[in-house]
Amino acid sequence: MSSLPQRLLAASAGWFVLTFGLELVWGRPGLGVSQVFFVPVALAALATDATGGAAAGLVAVVLYFAAELLSGRKDWAYVFSAGSTVRLGADILAGVTIGWFAVRARSMLADSLHVLDAVVGFARRDPATGLRTATAFEETLNERRSSGTPFALLLVDSNAPARGAWDRDAATRRNAALVAASLAPGAEIAALGPQRVAALVEARFPAAAQASADELERELFASGNEATVGWAFHPGDGRSSLELLTTAVERLQARRIVRGEWAPTAESAGLVEPMQLRAH
Numbered sequence: 001m002s003s004l005p006q007r008l009l010a011a012s013a014g015w016f017v018l019t020f021g022l023e024l025v026w027g028r029p030g031l032g033v034s035q036v037f038f039v040p041v042a043l044a045a046l047a048t049d050a051t052g053g054a055a056a057g058l059v060a061v062v063l064y065f066a067a068e069l070l071s072g073r074k075d076w077a078y079v080f081s082a083g084s085t086v087r088l089g090a091d092i093l094a095g096v097t098i099g100w101f102a103v104r105a106r107s108m109l110a111d112s113l114h115v116l117d118a119v120v121g122f123a124r125r126d127p128a129t130g131l132r133t134a135t136a137f138e139e140t141l142n143e144r145r146s147s148g149t150p151f152a153l154l155l156v157d158s159n160a161p162a163r164g165a166w167d168r169d170a171a172t173r174r175n176a177a178l179v180a181a182s183l184a185p186g187a188e189i190a191a192l193g194p195q196r197v198a199a200l201v202e203a204r205f206p207a208a209a210q211a212s213a214d215e216l217e218r219e220l221f222a223s224g225n226e227a228t229v230g231w232a233f234h235p236g237d238g239r240s241s242l243e244l245l246t247t248a249v250e251r252l253q254a255r256r257i258v259r260g261e262w263a264p265t266a267e268s269a270g271l272v273e274p275m276q277l278r279a280h
Contacts, residue, residue, distance in 0.1 A: 008047035012056065015040035016063060023067040034064050041091060045098035053095025053102075061088045131176050137190030137198055141241045144188075144200055145234060151200055152209030154179075154216060155230040155248040158195035174225060182219045183212075198248075209233040213251075228255050 019036040027033045037060035045053030065084070068074035078084060132140070144151050156179055176189055176197050183189075188200040203209040213231035220227045230252025232238065237247040 005047040008043045012040040012043035012047065015043065016059065019060075020063045020067055023064060024071055027067060027071065027073065037061075037064060037091065038094060041095045042098050045095045046102045048099060049103045050096045050099035053097070053099030054092045055095070057091035057093070057095035058088070060091045131173075131197070132188070132190035134190065134192050137188070137192065138241055140188050140190075141200065141244070145239070145241065149202075150204050151234050152203035152212055153232045153234065153244050153248050154199045154201060154209075154213055155192070155245075155252050156197040156199070156216070156220070157228050157230075157252055158226070178220055178223055178225055179216065182216050203233060206233040206236050228252055228259075230255065 015036070019033070019040065022033050022036065041053065041056045041060050044056035048056075061084075064087070065074075065079050068078070069076070141153070176191065179197055179199055180187070180189055183199060183201055190198050192198045201209075201212055203212060209231050210233075213229040217227065217229040220229070230248040230250070232244040232247040232251070234244055238244045
């Protein structure tokens, strides 16, 4: 499929041929048929730039003179007259002007698209941590699932008590930096809540996903940052994003229970009963 500039140039060529034929057959003083040459000049200038517009203006003048000479309405003396010089300058100036503004318009449109991309990018980032938001991470997770490539979902929860929102954000940023440094390049990292970081990493088998979680947890503890890591493997642990996240959360909480780290709160105590039922 041709691009818009190519289609404009093709349309310009067609208009040049059509206008040349009209001027050759019906060109008469006062009819203004020759003014139609401005249409292909404008199309060519829009598709290119000031130089292309000037070239199109020159082509329009040449075709106009050719049509007048071939029809016998004008002679060579007219070609070199002052009026022809004015016409030549007008056509070329029109092409240069339209081409220059076309380039400026494309540049402004490109700048606007860059700004729009930046705004969309900021909207997909958590303002406190600079990480992807939960919504953006879910989109990335769905894209990875659609690709059909196996991968692991890792959930990192900080065990350190947070004192205020600033401390929670700082812990999340610290966890994210440590996770990014510990994982292979290309891992997708996001903030899913206070002190919780999620990551998508490559893993061909469930054992590799569990090994990634274990290694990440060891590296976090070695760096002096207490955290618990849960994991889930796609496609073995679920076909949907909700199933993967649920499995990762369950494994994270199971690790805390085994270690005696989990102190249920009014919000999280409800998880105990489903885990007991699942165990039975």
